[in-house]
Amino acid sequence: MNPLILNLGESSLFKGYTIGELERVFSSIHYRMEKYPLGCLVRSRGSVHDELLILLDGSAVAEMQDQSGKVIRVERLEAPSVLGSAFLFSSDREFPVDLVADDRGSTFLLMSRETVLRLCRNEEKFLLNLLRDIGDRINLLADKLFMLTLGTIKQRLANYLLKLHRSNGRCFELDMSREALADFFGVARPSLSRVFSELVDIGAIATRGRKVEIISVEKLVNILNFER
Amino acid sequence: MNPLILNLGESSLFKGYTIGELERVFSSIHYRMEKYPLGCLVRSRGSVHDELLILLDGSAVAEMQDQSGKVIRVERLEAPSVLGSAFLFSSDREFPVDLVADDRGSTFLLMSRETVLRLCRNEEKFLLNLLRDIGDRINLLADKLFMLTLGTIKQRLANYLLKLHRSNGRCFELDMSREALADFFGVARPSLSRVFSELVDIGAIATRGRKVEIISVEKLVNILNFER
Structure with missing residues (x-):
């Protein structure tokens, strides 16, 4: 054999x-x-x-x-x-x-x-x-498709982080590399990094490598509801 | 039983x-x-x-x-x-x-x-x-996902029509109702109808009900290549 x-x-x-x-x-x-x-x-x-x-x-x-x-x-x-x-x-x-x-x-x-x-x-x-x-x-395909029906990259990321928050609590590690995540969202990696930084800047999350802490659920939900 | x-x-x-x-x-x-x-x-x-x-x-x-x-x-x-x-x-x-x-x-x-x-x-x-x-x-999911990675509705429709053209020749019937098609493209039905009319107006296709005739493959390919 x-x-x-x-x-x-x-x-x-x-x-x-x-x-x-x-x-x-x-x-x-x-x-x-x-x-x-x-x-x-x-x-x-x-x-x-x-x-x-x-x-x-x-x-x-x-x-x-x-x-x-x-x-x-x-x-x-x-x-x-x-x-x-x-x-x-x-x-x-x-x-x-x-x-x-x-x-x-x-x-x-x-x-x-x-x-x-x-x-x-x-x-x-x-x-x-x-x-x-x-x-x-x-x-995976169905998740990805659902993600793409959401409007902006920022909304996709907010939705994704809220989902992880719901199943893992306030602090968690991303279940994919940034590269895989960018691919999952259908965007280039630098665009995704920019949005991560924006979320940190407005005080919605804190990050260290793959680790993410949700600082404000409300801010993430607001992105989903009101930003276009 | x-x-x-x-x-x-x-x-x-x-x-x-x-x-x-x-x-x-x-x-x-x-x-x-x-x-x-x-x-x-x-x-x-x-x-x-x-x-x-x-x-x-x-x-x-x-x-x-x-x-x-x-x-x-x-x-x-x-x-x-x-x-x-x-x-x-x-x-x-x-x-x-x-x-x-x-x-x-x-x-x-x-x-x-x-x-x-x-x-x-x-x-x-x-x-x-x-x-x-x-x-x-x-x-079906993979097709739909691929479709959504294309830019505009017009590009999605052009890509879809070219695919049907490749497998069925110049004249064919759509394999879905307009409603199912709009759903497949992730857009509202009126938006899809508008794009169908545009393609007819520029002389790329002719339609009668579900029947479609491809008039100009070149025009459809141009939409894919150049329109953003």
């Missing part, structure tokens, strides 16, 4: 699997490995998606282009990462993004839809992991 | 099931029914989500509130509709919306997570239907 398989124990789909269990599973199913050099297009957007991809080693980026050719980076993936688990069984089965290798040699494990279905039926742990993985993705 | 169960044959989860098969499945699993009067809150956003809901009869609306209390209608559902299939297995398992009955008596069928898992393992058709249902939802 390829030793990279053992990395799967860290992936969302094989969470909770011991080395022995991974060996048992992967000695009984069909799969293959593909290795891509830096900058190589692994899958193109719109291509037929009939295999599950798991990034086992290296990194990759997911990109999208609008009709005018503008490239938007959707996500950067580090091994181990599962790709397109949700799209594999959708009606049109089109690969949703351009996937580009972003390391000297990014290695993917590929499994057919049939193999994934067989695992679902025979391995309850795998089935639960797959459904959790897809559910978490849809959660 | 409750005769409403037979409506399930029309739902995404039991697509392809004959009446006989539905009788077989529902005589061997646990489920219950709940009936709600008009305007009644069926599930609140953030409540623990541990049962699959299927709207069997009537209609319902899914709503969200931002922190300031502004209500946003996410979706209107007509029976038969499956609700929250993707969230049922996600890590936090919070119900993502406020769900409100929107008919004289909306009837829901409820199934525990355990029952859903058992069906997945014993019924390959159900498993495929569930994964397809979730995959299609995530597709």
